[in-house]
Amino acid sequence: MKAKTMEQVVEEAMQHVTREKYNGGECWLYPVFNKAGYAICFVGRVRRSLSRVVLCVHSGKPINYKVNGVRMEAGHLSRYVCIGGNCINPEHLVWQTPEQNAQQREAEELLATVDNELGKHDSFLAKLIAYNKSQKDRKRRSK
Numbered sequence: 001m002k003a004k005t006m007e008q009v010v011e012e013a014m015q016h017v018t019r020e021k022y023n024g025g026e027c028w029l030y031p032v033f034n035k036a037g038y039a040i041c042f043v044g045r046v047r048r049s050l051s052r053v054v055l056c057v058h059s060g061k062p063i064n065y066k067v068n069g070v071r072m073e074a075g076h077l078s079r080y081v082c083i084g085g086n087c088i089n090p091e092h093l094v095w096q097t098p099e100q101n102a103q104q105r106e107a108e109e110l111l112a113t114v115d116n117e118l119g120k121h122d123s124f125l126a127k128l129i130a131y132n133k134s135q136k137d138r139k140r141r142s143k
Contacts, residue, residue: 003044010057027087037085051078058090
């Protein structure tokens with residue numbers, strides 16, 4: 001049996017995606033993924049990240065090519081700008097180094113923490129406003 005090319009792998013994968021709306025766009029969710037939730041495939045006999053294969057096919061580059069003089073191979077990651085993991089829409093994927101990925105993750109975690117704290121603050125304010133209203137209502141009823 002002849003090994004599949006990257007193009008054949010992507011073409012076959014596209015037949016199995018589920019399309020889901022996301023931020024005005026559409027995620028193409030692939031149903032086969034590893035324990036971490038990332039879409040996987042085999043190119044020849046080599047197990048690969050399907051998002052990396054999609055990025056290579058979409059850009060017309062081989063799996064090991066250079067961007068700005070840096071070889072894009074093991075050590076470079078495909079970053080999701082959407083739901084992530086098993087989305088293979090090339091418009092939702094970008095190349096990143098592990099360092100860039102870590103910085104992005106830290107920034108997202110910080111934003112989530114700030115968002116959570118603001119949510120707590122908003123919740124506290126809502127409770128305070130409700131408490132003040134109930135106190136005013138209680139005073140009115142007692143008059």
